[in-house]
Amino acid sequence: MKPIGPVLEAGRSTSPLVMDTQCPFCSVQCKMRITGEFDGKRMNYTVEGQPNAASEGRLCVKGMNAYQHALSSERILHPMRRLPDGTFERITWKEAYQEIARRFYEIQRGFGSDAVGVYGGGSLTNESAYLLGKFARVALRTKYIDYNGRFCMSAAASAGNKALGMDRGLTNPLSDIPLAKCIILAGTNIAECQPTLMPYFTRAKEQGAFIIAIDPRETATTQMADLHLQVKPGMDAALANGLLKVILDEGLTDPAFVEGRTRGFTELAAHLEAMDLGVIAGMTGVPAELIRRAASAYGRASTGMVFTARGVEQQTDGYMAVRNFLNLVLVTGKIGRPGCGYGAVTGQGNGQGGREHGQKADQLPGYRLIENAADRAYVAGVWGIDPSELPGKGVSAYEMMEKVHDREIRALFLMGSNPIVSNPNAVFVEEGLKKLDFLVVADMLMSETAKMADILLPASAYLENEGTLTNLEGRVLLREAAREVPGEVQHDWQILCGVASVLGRGRYFGFRSAEEIFDELRHASRGGAADYYGITYDRLRREGGVYWPCPSPDEANSGRLFEETFAHGDGLAELLPVDSRFPVETACSEYPLYLTTGRVLSHYLTGVQTRRSPSLAAREIETFAELHPRTARRFKIGEGALIVLETRRGTMTARTRLHTGIREDTVFVPMHWGDGQNVNRLTHPALDPVCRMPGFKVCAVRVEPLVTARADDL
Structure with a gap:
């Protein structure tokens, strides 16, 4: 680790403490400098953005205050064992490792290798994500591994792979955004989720871009847009059909591009020909004239980009919805050139890299497939094992929770995730985790799930943990360690190597640094779709970041994909007809409203980190339920009232916020709180049949006052 200034001793420092690091939160991965100065009583910190190609030196409020959770007095500083009364006692690392080895051995001897599962996270570094996948398959020899990124990017990833032959968040660099003359933002609230990207879009507007936002509610992002399509929750795929129908009817396709670079157009055109725009307008809640206006703006623009995020993707037809927005990009030929492309706006800090190197149930490093014989043979060769030793494909994250509930998985090793809060149908998930014979949790703070650990x-936290992360545009970045670990804390990779050693598999995990792990990752990914072979730590330090694919140390690319060919064997992109369907669960007399979920500016994921930041927690101290004022009057609910929200799966309590910018049939609740404020106690467990993404964004709900509201409040 490079020198970072004086080490604090007894709360004092003789000169400023300087920490150069990278924000741990969203997928932009902004660079920053944290400076701490001791005023005689306490350390005072200032934070400033550092130049980088993605955020251009900007920081948002989360990044400005991220140091607070890393320096929190609530950090877990030594291994602990849970006692029968639910409290924890301090133990040594040796005791912890021995207990883990003993319990895993007993469970696997009695119930088979697959009785132990591994559950990861989308904020882990590439090195940790890679090693976690290797740990599951080589140290534990279990097929059951998946991660919370399944809930973030799986729909877009599957759609990109099938349509384009490759999944990388953005098909073009962020610098292309101001070149676009029309931009569609579908189900993405960039202003609150990736705020340091907003100047790209304001620059585009200044240069004449027409921006279309698709969202059931008004947000800071829709307020920037020229046109807001206020779609019913769950009807994004149908809305895309409406846009496509207008584009075909008005002759706004790019015939040369369609003929030369795609397949499947005849079937798609016939499918759209049979549709009625009025029916689509009725299904989606978006007037036909607005659909026509949006389609015409995008179709007639010389350049254009489409971005999707969780609003589109977290549906039980999320895969097909993204395929339909990709249809839109492809039939107009707006990809592979400046100012044109598609972007899946990654949510988690390393949601992109985390899925490329082995955390997903069906994948091996480099985006290889675990059921492909050649892929298995190649990765087994890198790992020094026989391909027959590699287990087969497991199941998705929520399906792992079902297997936990059914006692097929009896022990779980969990790293950097909080499934009790992040999974749908959270009451069911909590019931399942309580049934486990043994739960190991590696984390920096006490999450709702960590409280259940044996x-x-x-x-280590982001300030301490060196490693690479891959941002939303596919740019690999190196985050240097900025301080020593506190207490007895260990890095993720050290923990994995330590457990592997006591399991008798240490010869495969003899790493001494994150860089050594990355060097093996480079070789394991070589020749795969996500080829990192040409990327090294030295190169990242020199260049500040490198786009993948990068098959050679002497090679660099512009970040723009598909300029001449797509990644399928025939070089063509695939168009696919998509049906217009209603959600799995629709509103009815018993549950008359639609519930949708999302994020707010000051919090991240399940809030474990941001709720430990006093500055961020103070901005949003509790969850809320956003309702239209007319809806609130209908149910005799006032502004700021406590209400009970109930679905067929559970209940929660929240305080109301009334807003005229949300659909009258919709309730919005953020996802950052646990326990009785956990919105995922309500969400539906149905999964997308292709990518196994849960349908977080729509289910039927009813609301009622916790205490009857006074008439003068309404």
């Missing part, structure tokens, strides 16, 4: 392992 063994709790202290993991």
